[in-house]
Amino acid sequence: DARVTQTPRHKVTEMGQEVTMRCQPILGHNTVFWYRQTMMQGLELLAYFRNRAPLDDSGMPKDRFSAEMPDATLATLKIQPSEPRDSAVYFCASGSGGTSGTNNEQFFGPGTRLTVL
């Protein structure tokens, strides 16, 4: 049963600390997404990779957030320095397609619940 995995599941940190979240997409999927979910803003897209190349990160605060895919089995989202307003659940999702073909569904990981004190 293929699933997207995310670590850590929970993270509590203090303001100013660096936070790194990791995601392992489903094997064979060529697209990876990072979303942030808050009560106020709902689900927001932060970054989007296709074939490991970043395609869209317009939703991400560039001064403190960075997203990378060092290889096809690992995506990372880093916040440095973290702030209390970054407290949210961060989801990673993976999917296939997205070129001139069908836009297939995305499968979501369990999320990382981040609390910045």
Next chain:
Amino acid sequence: AQKVTQAQTEISVVEKEDVTLDCVYETRDTTYYLFWYKQPPSGELVFLIRRNSFDEQNEISGRYSWNFQKSTSSFNFTITASQVVDSAVYFCALSGHNAGNMLTFGGGTRLMVKP
């Protein structure tokens, strides 16, 4: 620009009632894809269905059914004979063909099914 509106923020029903969750979308793409996801209290997002814009056939899967009406830009979701386990937040989402696989989510509808 793409937009998804779920006007019902919260719905409460009693078990065995039928319930319909509304979804209205906006897009300039002529080819697009619509999705529904379920987020139970445990927090994960579970994929339910994907529908292409060129396929207006309604779909039924067990107690779930979806009504896609291009003329009104709506993709509504009905749960028949609701159960307590259906309690969750349900999200409608849209992906335009030219947007790659990027999803635009609605604000979600919280469904509470009481015993």
